[in-house]
Amino acid sequence: MGSTENDQSVLKLPVIDFAKWGSGSTPEERLSTAKELADACHNVGFVFIINHGISLELLEEAFGWSRRLFDLKIEEKMLAPHPDGPTVHRGYSWPGLEKVSQVISDDLEVGEKLRAVADCKESYEIGSEENDEQPNVWIPKEVFPGFRSFMTDFYWECSKVSHEILTAIGTGIGLKDPAFLLKFHSGHNNQLRLLHYSPIPAAQLENESSARMPAHSDWGSITMLFQDDCGGLEVENQHLPGEFIKVTPLKNAIVMNIGDLLMRWSNDYLKSTLHRVTLPPEEDRYTGPDRMTRSRYSIPYFVGPDSNAVIECMPECANANNPVKYGPIVQREYRLMRGKLQYPDKTPQSATASV
Numbered sequence: 584m585g586s587t588e589n590d591q592s593v594l595k596l597p598v599i600d601f602a603k604w605g606s607g608s609t610p611e612e613r614l615s616t617a618k619e620l621a622d623a624c625h626n627v628g629f630v631f632i633i634n635h636g637i638s639l640e641l642l643e644e645a646f647g648w649s650r651r652l653f654d655l656k657i658e659e660k661m662l663a664p665h666p667d668g669p670t671v672h673r674g675y676s677w678p679g680l681e682k683v684s685q686v687i688s689d690d691l692e693v694g695e696k697l698r699a700v701a702d703c704k705e706s707y708e709i710g711s712e713e714n715d716e717q718p719n720v721w722i723p724k725e726v727f728p729g730f731r732s733f734m735t736d737f738y739w740e741c742s743k744v745s746h747e748i749l750t751a752i753g754t755g756i757g758l759k760d761p762a763f764l765l766k767f768h769s770g771h772n773n774q775l776r777l778l779h780y781s782p783i784p785a786a787q788l789e790n791e792s793s794a795r796m797p798a799h800s801d802w803g804s805i806t807m808l809f810q811d812d813c814g815g816l817e818v819e820n821q822h823l824p825g826e827f828i829k830v831t832p833l834k835n836a837i838v839m840n841i842g843d844l845l846m847r848w849s850n851d852y853l854k855s856t857l858h859r860v861t862l863p864p865e866e867d868r869y870t871g872p873d874r875m876t877r878s879r880y881s882i883p884y885f886v887g888p889d890s891n892a893v894i895e896c897m898p899e900c901a902n903a904n905n906p907v908k909y910g911p912i913v914q915r916e917y918r919l920m921r922g923k924l925q926y927p928d929k930t931p932q933s934a935t936a937s938v
């Protein structure tokens with residue numbers, strides 16, 4: 584089932600050229616880029632951003648560190664285990680620990696049922712070194728020297744770009760203060776995530792006995808995603824709910840999408856779109872009689888409001904014909920509500936023993 588140029592199910596996301604937003608651009612170029620970005624965030628909720636200012640060399644280095652991390656022995660990765668439960672989202676999650684879904688429930692049994700279909704991925708979460716609510720969990724430097732310092736620098740490089748994107752969105756949707764959103768985004772509540780989807784027989788994804796990453800929306804303000812060329816990311820068609828469209832990777836581009844909190848802030852003007860990771864579309868991503876799918880690496884950077892930020896409809900986004908849809912909510916409460924089922928409160932010993 585190779586995809587072709589004419590395949591309607593292959594989506595070309597809008598491409599936004601950030602060279603026309605950065606220094607050296609005219610005020611007209613900045614405004615038209617910002618409007619293009621805001622329109623795409625309204626119509627699709629997902630865009631490619633090119634010429635974003637993060638160099639190819641730096642991205643290659645980040646993917647190199649990610650590959651070396653996941654190549655470590657399991658005992659070494661387990662020196663930085665993700666803490667039990669969803670409260671602190673940091674450190675190493677071994678295959679099967681995290682279960683992504685769109686289900687929100689207080690019933691932990693619902694979570695256990697969802698877990699019957701494991702997500703075949705491992706991940707490592709990193710936050711700001713100054714975030715006391717969610718302290719980082721590092722692999723000791725004797726075991727993995729250089730990782731902590733590279734990743735903390737990379738975290739802040741991504742944060743810089745995120746401020747540009749948030750300002751461009753604010754400009755594009757016509758906020759009185761285009762930098763309004765920056766007041767709520769110190770950067771200390773972002774999350775850098777290294778993800779590895781290991782090879783898996785295609786049939787397990789086809790018959791849904793295993794998953795790579797099930798359909799979900801992101802919870803924060805925006806997500807900046809870097810991905811390798813494996814493919815498999817799919818985005819829901821806003822105009823045909825339930826239909827997912829394949830996103831072909833574009834080299835060096837950031838895939839940027841809107842999260843739930845920015846959707847609430849904008850009174851649903853900016854769309855937080857469902858997305859998932861499943862089978863790669865190209866035939867050459869499979870090998871052998873079991874059609875093992877190639878390993879996939881991706882690096883999402885979740886940009887979140889500060890944990891005490893109150894998210895409340897921006898005045899420019901409502902009027903008499905379009906009343907405010909959501910009451911105010913504090914980021915911390917929203918995150919804990921959304922994360923409830925994603926991590927078990929207590930990891931069964933048998934689960935860690937078998938990784």
Ligand SMILES: O=C(O)CCC(=O)C(=O)O
Pocket residue numbers: 776778796801808810816858860881882883
């Ligand atoms: O791996 C990917 O490409 C997507 C990851 C993702 O959607 C997420 O971690 O929220």
Ligand SMILES: [Fe+2]
Pocket residue numbers: 799800801858
């Ligand atoms: Fe996501």
